[in-house]
Amino acid sequence: MPIDILARGANTAHRQNLASKAPRKGASLIGMDSGGTVRDRINWVTPESFGAIGDGNVANASIDTSALQQAVKSGKPVLLRPGAIYQINAEIRPPDGTDLVISGHRNTGDKQSVLNAAPGFKGWMLRPKASYDIRDVKLNGNNLDGCYLIGSPDAASAGIV
Numbered sequence: 001m002p003i004d005i006l007a008r009g010a011n012t013a014h015r016q017n018l019a020s021k022a023p024r025k026g027a028s029l030i031g032m033d034s035g036g037t038v039r040d041r042i043n044w045v046t047p048e049s050f051g052a053i054g055d056g057n058v059a060n061a062s063i064d065t066s067a068l069q070q071a072v073k074s075g076k077p078v079l080l081r082p083g084a085i086y087q088i089n090a091e092i093r094p095p096d097g098t099d100l101v102i103s104g105h106r107n108t109g110d111k112q113s114v115l116n117a118a119p120g121f122k123g124w125m126l127r128p129k130a131s132y133d134i135r136d137v138k139l140n141g142n143n144l145d146g147c148y149l150i151g152s153p154d155a156a157s158a159g160i161v
Contacts, residue, residue, distance in 0.1 A: 017029060018030075026039065027039035027042070043076065044076050044077040044078065044079045045071045045074050045076045045077075045078055045079070046071065046078070046079050046080070047067040047068045047071045047078065047080065047084075048067070048081060049067075049071065050066070050068075050071050051063060051066070051067045052067035052084075052086060054080075054084030054085060055084075056085030056114075057087070058087055058118050058119060060087055061088065061089040062089060064086040064088065065086075065087070065089050065090050065092070065118075068088070068092050068115075069090075072093070072094045072100060073094065075094075075095070075098050077102070078101065078102045078103070080103065080104045080113035080137060082104075082112075083112070083113070084114070085114040086114065086115050086116065087116050088115055088116065088117055088118060088125050089118040090121075091123050091124050091125065091126075091127050092125065092126050092127065093126075093127045093128075093129065094128060094130070095129075096129050096130075097129070097130055099128070099130050099131045099132065100126065100128035100130070100132040100133070100134070101132070101133045101134075102126075102133075103133075103134075103135045103136060103137070104136035104137035105136055112136075113136065113137050114137070114140055115137060115138070115139050115140065116140045116142065117140060117142050117144050117147045120144075121142075121144055121147050122146035123147070124148045124149075124150065124151065125141065125147065125149050125150065126139070126149065126150040127150075127151065128150070132150070134150065
């Protein structure tokens with residue numbers, strides 16, 4: 001049985017729109033603190049769902065890395081929070097046969113989503129085993145010696161959108 005989440009004074013049109021399964025209605029009308037809507041959330045996950053902080057603080061690198069890894073292992077596309085800076089201190093690798101799909105936001109400046117190599121990081125930041133689709137995300141290797149952004153040496157020419 002649906003729960004009436006609107007105050008009794010809310011108009012009937014709002015109630016009908018929330019109850020609808022039509023495009024741009026229902027769950028599409030309910031926003032999430034981590035970005036997107038409830039309908040979006042059915043189709044993707046955020047690192048924050050797994051405990052990421054994304055504040056750019058190097059002290060949180062293990063937390064951000066673990067949360068990103070769990071999000072990727074979910075098999076769903078990963079949506080990064082606008083303005084978040086996730087510190088990475090270990091390789092992020094999806095399960096065998098799973099595509100790596102990570103999306104940020106098209107905003108620029110302080111709203112850009114960033115995957116940042118933490119000091120001392122060596123290796124691949126993102127290591128997909130199948131195909132990958134990474135959009136609107138800044139990958140920052142911080143000019144660290146031995147830090148590679150994505151893939152493997154033979155995948156380096158594949159490019160990032």
